Amino acid sequence: MEVILADHAGACYGVKRALDLAYEAAGASTGAQTLGPLIHNSGVVKELEEKGIGVASTLDDISADTVIIRSHGVTPEVLDALNEKGCHIIDATCPxxxxxxxxxxxxxxxxxxxxxxxxxxxxxxxxxxxxxxxxxxxxxxxxxxxxxxxxxxxxxxxxxxxxxxxxxxxxxxxxxxxxxxxxxxxxxxCSATSKRQNAVIELAQNVDAMVVIGGKNSSNTTRLFELCQKYCHLVFHIESIDELDKSSFLDVKTVGIAAGASTPDPQIASVVDCLRTY
Ligand code: SF4
CATH class of the missing domain: 3.40.1010.20 (4-hydroxy-3-methylbut-2-enyl diphosphate reductase, catalytic domain)
Incomplete structure (x- = not known):
């Protein structure tokens, strides 16, 4: 089975920037929390937690001195509340x-x-x-x-x-x-989004199946999945390779791979490597 990776697949500029800022903060002795999961990727969120960057689901959950605002940004009210609490803010809102x-x-x-x-x-x-x-x-x-x-x-x-x-x-x-x-x-x-979407539309029309990798709660990944469904009759949305069944690919000669903006490269590589063995 031929495996073709879509152009522009995977983590975008804004997500990479947010991750870089979070990993830098991991060295802070006073601890840091992201306000909401940093990206829609449970594996990455777990890894950050292991490095001391926890997740505060709400403003009331904040216990660390440093708070990282994720790439989605926040409302003016939340920004004001963080300032009132005296938090050190690392603003990873995508430009x-x-x-x-x-x-x-x-x-x-x-x-x-x-x-x-x-x-x-x-x-x-x-x-x-x-x-x-x-x-x-x-x-x-x-x-x-x-x-x-x-x-x-x-x-x-x-x-x-x-x-x-x-x-x-x-x-x-x-x-x-x-x-x-x-x-x-x-x-x-964002041009990262449109480039990713255009590449996926092009690829989905020319393969037997598409695999879209990324969080089920990631809106940009879900949109890629929906676009693929318009142009290809066999489409899978997965977060990890465990969700795929080899038997689904028996009649597939070419498979395209797309990945959302919050999908790190190692996750894509593991799916590509595994599909190549099918
Ligand atoms: S997809 Fe979102 S986070 Fe990524 S570069 Fe575009 S706007 Fe920023």
């Missing part, structure tokens, strides 16, 4: 997410009805929503055309969750145009 937060705030301060295109309840989207709300304007989180408010009115500003698809953005902007509404667009989809 691309920071850019989206600033755009959300700026649009809102200028009186726009801010549309945050993204997945409701995702920490990055919650952050974008809160930054927009901070500017005093109206904010709506929208993940499909059906969720666009009926009474939506100009001026409208748009920011996009960094891991969203261009397809969602296009469908929403098309619908706004159909309604005759004008808008100011900040396409904050």
């Amino acid at each position: 691309h997410v920071l850019r989206a937060q600033k755009a959300a705030l700026d649009l809102s301060e200028r009186g726009n009805w801010v549309l945050v295109l993204g997945e409701k309840g995702h920490p990055e989207v919650d952050g974008l929503k809160a930054w927009a709300a901070c500017g005093g304007g109206k904010v709506s989180v929208v993940s499909s055309i059906d969720e666009l408010p009926d009474n939506l009115a100009e001026p409208i500003g748009i920011v996009v969750q960094t891991t969203q698809t261009e397809e969602l953005l296009e469908s929403i902007t098309q619908e706004l145009a159909n309604r005759g509404l004008h808008f100011e667009l900040h396409n904050t989809i």
Whole structure:
């Protein structure tokens, strides 16, 4: 069986940066905690814990002096609370997410009805929503055309969750145009995401099966999985090789490998090595 790794598979700039900052903090004598799991990867979270970087699920769980903000970023309220607690903050918010937060705030301060295109309840989207709300304007989180408010009115500003698809953005902007509404667009989809998605679309069309590696709760990995399903009839979303069954690949001559932005290289390598033995 031929195993083909998609271009741009695996950990992105923002995740690598967050991991580097966390591993640097591992040497701190006063201890450090991440606010929420640093990345959607249980193996990496466990490894960090072994190095003394624990996870605080909520602000109340914080017991260490140093707190690491993950690449998704946080709301202004959380930032204020951390400062009030006197925490030493290591801000690993991805610069691309920071850019989206600033755009959300700026649009809102200028009186726009801010549309945050993204997945409701995702920490990055919650952050974008809160930054927009901070500017005093109206904010709506929208993940499909059906969720666009009926009474939506100009001026409208748009920011996009960094891991969203261009397809969602296009469908929403098309619908706004159909309604005759004008808008100011900040396409904050991260190029790491779009490059990864385009590479996966290309590969999925040319193989018999696709294996997508990454956390089941990772939104960018889930999106890769969904894209693969559009272009390939046999697709697996796994966190580790143990979840694959050799018998599923009996008729497969070529398999493509995709990996989410929070999937470390060694995890990808182990899946590739194992599939090559099938
Ligand atoms: S996918 Fe893009 S925005 Fe998200 S952490 Fe990675 S580099 Fe940053």
